[in-house]
Amino acid sequence: MIRLIVALIFTFFAVLFCLPTHLSLKAAIKKNHIEGWTKAWKFVKKFFKALIFLSGTKVEVRGLEHLSEDKPYLYVANHRSYFDVIILQTITPGPVGFVAKKEFKRVPLLHHYMTDIGCLFLDRENPREGLKTISEATDHLKEGLSMSLFPEGRRNHDAELLPFKSGGYRMAEKSESGIVVTAMTGMDDIFENNKPLALRKKHVIIEFAQPVYPHEMDKAARKDFYDSIPERIVDMQKNHQV
Numbered sequence: 001m002i003r004l005i006v007a008l009i010f011t012f013f014a015v016l017f018c019l020p021t022h023l024s025l026k027a028a029i030k031k032n033h034i035e036g037w038t039k040a041w042k043f044v045k046k047f048f049k050a051l052i053f054l055s056g057t058k059v060e061v062r063g064l065e066h067l068s069e070d071k072p073y074l075y076v077a078n079h080r081s082y083f084d085v086i087i088l089q090t091i092t093p094g095p096v097g098f099v100a101k102k103e104f105k106r107v108p109l110l111h112h113y114m115t116d117i118g119c120l121f122l123d124r125e126n127p128r129e130g131l132k133t134i135s136e137a138t139d140h141l142k143e144g145l146s147m148s149l150f151p152e153g154r155r156n157h158d159a160e161l162l163p164f165k166s167g168g169y170r171m172a173e174k175s176e177s178g179i180v181v182t183a184m185t186g187m188d189d190i191f192e193n194n195k196p197l198a199l200r201k202k203h204v205i206i207e208f209a210q211p212v213y214p215h216e217m218d219k220a221a222r223k224d225f226y227d228s229i230p231e232r233i234v235d236m237q238k239n240h241q242v
Contacts (some may be wrong), residue, residue, distance in 0.1 A: 001041070001197065002196050003054060003055060003056065003199035003200075004191075004197060004199045006054055011051070011151075011168065013016050013045055014050075021176055022044060024208055025039060025040045025043065025116045026112075026132040028040075029116065033140075033143050034095075034134040034143050034145060036116075037095050037097065037117060037118045037145050038094075038095045040095070040113075040116035040117045040118075041089070041094075041095035041096070041117050042095075044089060044113060044116070044117055044178075045089055045090050048086045048089050048090050049089075049090050050058070051086055051158070052083075052086065052087065052090065053192075054199070055083075055190055055199040055200075055201070055202075055203030056199070056200070057083070057087075057095060057201065057203075057204060058201075058202070058203045058204070058205065059090075059091065059203055059204055060204065060206075061091050061206055061207075061208075062205065062206070062207040062208070063208035063209060063210075064091070064093070064099075064208060066180070066209065066211060067092070067093050067180065067207055067208060067209045067211070068093065069093040070094075070151045071094075071096050071173075071177070071178065071211075072094070072140075072141045072144050072145055072147075072149075072175070073091070073146045073176050073177055073178050073180045073211055074090065074141065074147050074148075074149060074168075074171050074172040074177055074178070074179050074180065074182050075092070075096065075146065075149065075182045075208075076148075076149050076151060076168075076169070076179055076180070076181055076182060076229055077146040077148065077149075077150055077151070077183070077184055077233070078152060078156070078161055078180075078182075078183065078185035078233050078237075079150035079153075079154065079155050079156060079175050079182055079184075079188045080155060080156060080157060080184060080192070080232045081155060081184075081187035081188040081190060081191060081192050082155075082191065082192075083187045083188075083190050083191065083204075084150070084184055084187050084199060085098060085148075085153075086114045087184075087187070087204065088148060088182075088206065089117070091206065092146060094146055094240070095117065095118065095145055095146065096117075096118075096145070096146040096147065096148050097111055097117055097118025097119050097120065097137075097145055097146070097147050097177045098114070098117075098118075098119045098120075098147070098148045098149075099119075099120050099122050099133065099137055099146070099147060099148070099149050099150075099168060100119050100120070100121055100122065101121070101122060101124070101153075101154070102112065102121045102122060102123045102124075104119075104121060105121040107196050108169045111213075112198075115133075118140055118145045118147070120133050120136055120137050120140070121133070124153065129214055130167070134167065134168060134170060134171060137168070137171045138170070138171045138174045138175045139175075140169055141172070141175035141177045142175045146177075147171060148182075149164045149168045149169075149171070151164035151166065151168060151169075152164060152165075153165055153195075155188070155192065157173055157188050157191070157193065159237075161202065161230050161233065163235065164230050166226045166227075169214065169226050172213075172214055172215075173214040173222070174215075175216050176213070176215045177213075178211025178212060178213050179211065179212050179213075179214060179225075179229075180208050180209060180210075180211050180212075181208075181209040181212070181232045181233060181236070182203070182206065182207070182209070182223075182233075183205075183206070183207045183232075183233045183234075183236035183237050183240070184206050184207075185203070185204065185206075186202055186203065186204035186205060186240075187204050189204070190202050190204065204229060205240040205241075207236050207240070209232065209236065212225060214226075
Protein backbone atom coordinates (compact mmCIF):
# COMPACT_ATOMS: atom_id res chain seq x y z
CA MET A 1 0.00 0.00 0.00
CA ILE A 2 2.86 2.39 0.80
CA ARG A 3 4.31 1.92 -2.69
CA LEU A 4 0.95 2.78 -4.24
CA ILE A 5 0.51 5.93 -2.14
CA VAL A 6 4.01 7.14 -2.96
CA ALA A 7 3.46 6.44 -6.68
CA LEU A 8 0.14 8.31 -6.68
CA ILE A 9 1.63 11.34 -4.92
CA PHE A 10 4.58 11.33 -7.32
CA THR A 11 2.25 11.09 -10.33
CA PHE A 12 0.00 13.91 -9.14
CA PHE A 13 2.82 16.40 -8.61
CA ALA A 14 4.70 15.31 -11.74
CA VAL A 15 1.65 15.85 -13.94
CA LEU A 16 0.81 19.15 -12.25
CA PHE A 17 4.26 20.73 -12.34
CA CYS A 18 5.07 19.54 -15.85
CA LEU A 19 2.22 21.44 -17.50
CA PRO A 20 4.60 24.14 -18.81
CA THR A 21 6.63 21.35 -20.44
CA HIS A 22 3.46 20.09 -22.11
CA LEU A 23 2.91 23.52 -23.66
CA SER A 24 6.45 23.62 -25.06
CA LEU A 25 6.11 20.08 -26.40
CA LYS A 26 2.81 20.99 -28.05
CA ALA A 27 4.57 23.83 -29.86
CA ALA A 28 7.44 21.53 -30.91
CA ILE A 29 5.02 18.93 -32.28
CA LYS A 30 3.15 21.58 -34.27
CA LYS A 31 6.44 22.73 -35.80
CA ASN A 32 7.77 19.23 -36.64
CA HIS A 33 5.70 16.17 -35.80
CA ILE A 34 8.36 13.48 -35.47
CA GLU A 35 10.89 15.73 -33.70
CA GLY A 36 8.21 16.88 -31.28
CA TRP A 37 6.96 13.35 -30.63
CA THR A 38 10.54 12.22 -29.99
CA LYS A 39 11.10 15.02 -27.46
CA ALA A 40 7.83 14.14 -25.73
CA TRP A 41 8.74 10.43 -25.66
CA LYS A 42 12.12 11.13 -24.07
CA PHE A 43 10.46 13.33 -21.46
CA VAL A 44 7.63 10.92 -20.62
CA LYS A 45 10.05 7.97 -20.56
CA LYS A 46 11.87 9.50 -17.57
CA PHE A 47 8.61 9.79 -15.67
CA PHE A 48 7.60 6.21 -16.49
CA LYS A 49 11.01 4.86 -15.46
CA ALA A 50 10.54 6.55 -12.10
CA LEU A 51 7.14 4.87 -11.70
CA ILE A 52 8.63 1.47 -12.51
CA PHE A 53 11.38 2.09 -9.94
CA LEU A 54 8.83 3.10 -7.29
CA SER A 55 6.82 -0.05 -7.98
CA GLY A 56 9.90 -2.23 -7.45
CA THR A 57 9.35 -3.93 -10.81
CA LYS A 58 12.15 -5.84 -12.54
CA VAL A 59 11.66 -5.73 -16.31
CA GLU A 60 13.20 -8.44 -18.49
CA VAL A 61 13.27 -7.56 -22.19
CA ARG A 62 13.74 -10.14 -24.94
CA GLY A 63 14.10 -9.69 -28.69
CA LEU A 64 15.21 -6.06 -28.61
CA GLU A 65 17.96 -6.96 -31.09
CA HIS A 66 15.24 -7.42 -33.75
CA LEU A 67 14.38 -3.71 -33.67
CA SER A 68 16.01 -0.67 -35.26
CA GLU A 69 16.05 2.92 -34.03
CA ASP A 70 15.51 4.15 -37.58
CA LYS A 71 12.31 2.30 -38.45
CA PRO A 72 8.73 2.76 -37.25
CA TYR A 73 6.85 -0.39 -36.22
CA LEU A 74 3.34 -1.39 -35.29
CA TYR A 75 3.65 -3.22 -31.96
CA VAL A 76 0.77 -5.70 -31.58
CA ALA A 77 0.51 -6.98 -28.02
CA ASN A 78 -1.69 -8.69 -25.48
CA HIS A 79 -3.09 -6.35 -22.85
CA ARG A 80 -3.07 -7.16 -19.14
CA SER A 81 -2.30 -3.96 -17.25
CA TYR A 82 -1.92 -0.19 -17.23
CA PHE A 83 1.77 -1.01 -16.83
CA ASP A 84 1.82 -2.44 -20.38
CA VAL A 85 1.88 1.12 -21.69
CA ILE A 86 4.25 2.40 -19.01
CA ILE A 87 6.84 -0.32 -19.55
CA LEU A 88 6.63 -0.41 -23.35
CA GLN A 89 7.33 3.34 -23.46
CA THR A 90 10.62 2.85 -21.59
CA ILE A 91 12.14 0.01 -23.63
CA THR A 92 11.40 0.64 -27.32
CA PRO A 93 14.36 1.93 -29.39
CA GLY A 94 12.35 4.89 -30.67
CA PRO A 95 9.22 6.90 -29.86
CA VAL A 96 5.91 5.08 -29.86
CA GLY A 97 2.32 6.26 -29.68
CA PHE A 98 -0.73 4.22 -28.72
CA VAL A 99 -4.20 3.58 -30.00
CA ALA A 100 -6.23 4.03 -26.81
CA LYS A 101 -9.92 3.77 -26.10
CA LYS A 102 -11.83 7.04 -26.38
CA GLU A 103 -12.59 7.18 -22.63
CA PHE A 104 -8.99 8.24 -21.92
CA LYS A 105 -9.61 11.45 -23.84
CA ARG A 106 -11.87 12.58 -21.00
CA VAL A 107 -9.28 12.08 -18.24
CA PRO A 108 -8.14 15.52 -17.02
CA LEU A 109 -4.49 16.37 -17.79
CA LEU A 110 -3.55 12.81 -18.74
CA HIS A 111 -4.93 13.06 -22.27
CA HIS A 112 -2.66 16.06 -22.95
CA TYR A 113 0.46 13.99 -22.31
CA MET A 114 -0.96 11.08 -24.28
CA THR A 115 -1.50 13.37 -27.27
CA ASP A 116 2.07 14.70 -26.88
CA ILE A 117 3.55 11.25 -27.53
CA GLY A 118 1.28 10.62 -30.51
CA CYS A 119 -1.57 8.67 -28.94
CA LEU A 120 -4.89 8.48 -30.76
CA PHE A 121 -8.29 7.75 -29.27
CA LEU A 122 -10.44 5.06 -30.85
CA ASP A 123 -14.24 5.01 -30.76
CA ARG A 124 -15.02 1.33 -31.30
CA GLU A 125 -18.76 2.03 -31.38
CA ASN A 126 -18.50 4.43 -34.32
CA PRO A 127 -17.09 2.70 -37.44
CA ARG A 128 -16.65 5.95 -39.35
CA GLU A 129 -14.65 7.56 -36.53
CA GLY A 130 -12.75 4.30 -36.07
CA LEU A 131 -11.62 4.36 -39.71
CA LYS A 132 -10.57 7.98 -39.30
CA THR A 133 -8.41 7.05 -36.30
CA ILE A 134 -6.80 4.17 -38.20
CA SER A 135 -6.03 6.57 -41.05
CA GLU A 136 -4.42 9.05 -38.65
CA ALA A 137 -2.34 6.27 -37.09
CA THR A 138 -1.21 5.22 -40.57
CA ASP A 139 -0.05 8.79 -41.19
CA HIS A 140 1.88 8.70 -37.88
CA LEU A 141 3.70 5.58 -39.05
CA LYS A 142 4.49 7.14 -42.41
CA GLU A 143 6.03 10.10 -40.57
CA GLY A 144 8.27 7.77 -38.57
CA LEU A 145 6.38 7.30 -35.30
CA SER A 146 5.88 3.72 -34.14
CA MET A 147 2.41 2.84 -32.88
CA SER A 148 1.17 0.25 -30.41
CA LEU A 149 -2.08 -1.66 -30.68
CA PHE A 150 -3.87 -3.92 -28.18
CA PRO A 151 -6.31 -5.90 -30.37
CA GLU A 152 -8.10 -7.51 -27.39
CA GLY A 153 -9.73 -4.12 -26.87
CA ARG A 154 -9.41 -4.06 -23.09
CA ARG A 155 -7.24 -5.33 -20.26
CA ASN A 156 -7.61 -9.08 -19.90
CA HIS A 157 -6.54 -10.94 -16.75
CA ASP A 158 -7.70 -14.40 -17.84
CA ALA A 159 -5.35 -17.20 -18.87
CA GLU A 160 -6.71 -17.18 -22.43
CA LEU A 161 -6.53 -14.22 -24.79
CA LEU A 162 -9.69 -12.43 -25.84
CA PRO A 163 -10.59 -12.44 -29.56
CA PHE A 164 -8.31 -10.14 -31.51
CA LYS A 165 -9.80 -7.34 -33.63
CA SER A 166 -7.64 -7.21 -36.75
CA GLY A 167 -8.80 -3.94 -38.34
CA GLY A 168 -5.88 -1.99 -36.94
CA TYR A 169 -3.33 -4.17 -38.72
CA ARG A 170 -4.01 -2.18 -41.88
CA MET A 171 -1.93 0.63 -40.38
CA ALA A 172 1.22 -1.40 -41.01
CA GLU A 173 0.03 -2.61 -44.40
CA LYS A 174 -0.75 0.88 -45.74
CA SER A 175 2.34 2.53 -44.25
CA GLU A 176 4.61 -0.35 -45.31
CA SER A 177 5.75 -0.74 -41.70
CA GLY A 178 6.66 -3.95 -39.91
CA ILE A 179 4.36 -5.58 -37.38
CA VAL A 180 6.20 -6.59 -34.20
CA VAL A 181 4.26 -9.26 -32.33
CA THR A 182 4.79 -8.47 -28.64
CA ALA A 183 4.14 -10.81 -25.71
CA MET A 184 3.79 -9.52 -22.15
CA THR A 185 3.78 -11.69 -19.04
CA GLY A 186 3.20 -10.78 -15.39
CA MET A 187 2.21 -7.15 -15.91
CA ASP A 188 -1.08 -7.33 -14.00
CA ASP A 189 0.68 -8.83 -10.97
CA ILE A 190 2.25 -5.41 -10.37
CA PHE A 191 -1.10 -3.76 -9.59
CA GLU A 192 -4.40 -5.13 -10.90
CA ASN A 193 -4.21 -8.62 -9.34
CA ASN A 194 -3.45 -7.29 -5.85
CA LYS A 195 -6.17 -7.12 -3.22
CA PRO A 196 -6.35 -4.79 -1.41
CA LEU A 197 -5.02 -2.41 -4.04
CA ALA A 198 -1.25 -2.22 -3.86
CA LEU A 199 1.90 -2.15 -5.96
CA ARG A 200 3.98 -5.33 -5.56
CA LYS A 201 7.59 -6.01 -6.46
CA LYS A 202 7.39 -8.29 -9.49
CA HIS A 203 9.50 -9.71 -12.30
CA VAL A 204 7.82 -9.17 -15.68
CA ILE A 205 8.81 -10.18 -19.20
CA ILE A 206 8.18 -8.41 -22.49
CA GLU A 207 9.32 -10.07 -25.71
CA PHE A 208 9.52 -8.73 -29.25
CA ALA A 209 9.34 -11.02 -32.29
CA GLN A 210 11.09 -10.20 -35.54
CA PRO A 211 9.20 -7.61 -37.60
CA VAL A 212 6.91 -8.97 -40.31
CA TYR A 213 5.97 -6.77 -43.28
CA PRO A 214 2.36 -7.40 -44.42
CA HIS A 215 2.69 -5.25 -47.56
CA GLU A 216 5.23 -7.75 -48.90
CA MET A 217 2.73 -10.63 -48.69
CA ASP A 218 -0.04 -11.69 -51.01
CA LYS A 219 -3.60 -11.50 -49.70
CA ALA A 220 -3.79 -15.13 -48.52
CA ALA A 221 -0.43 -15.06 -46.72
CA ARG A 222 -1.32 -11.76 -45.09
CA LYS A 223 -4.60 -13.15 -43.75
CA ASP A 224 -2.84 -16.25 -42.42
CA PHE A 225 -0.32 -14.06 -40.63
CA TYR A 226 -3.00 -11.84 -39.11
CA ASP A 227 -4.93 -14.89 -37.92
CA SER A 228 -1.79 -16.37 -36.38
CA ILE A 229 -0.89 -13.39 -34.18
CA PRO A 230 -2.73 -14.54 -31.01
CA GLU A 231 -1.15 -18.00 -31.29
CA ARG A 232 2.29 -16.44 -31.78
CA ILE A 233 1.86 -14.45 -28.57
CA VAL A 234 0.77 -17.56 -26.65
CA ASP A 235 3.76 -19.52 -27.97
CA MET A 236 6.13 -16.76 -26.87
CA GLN A 237 4.56 -16.67 -23.41
CA LYS A 238 5.10 -20.41 -22.94
CA ASN A 239 8.84 -19.71 -22.65
CA HIS A 240 8.36 -16.95 -20.08
CA GLN A 241 9.09 -17.78 -16.48
CA VAL A 242 8.28 -15.05 -13.99
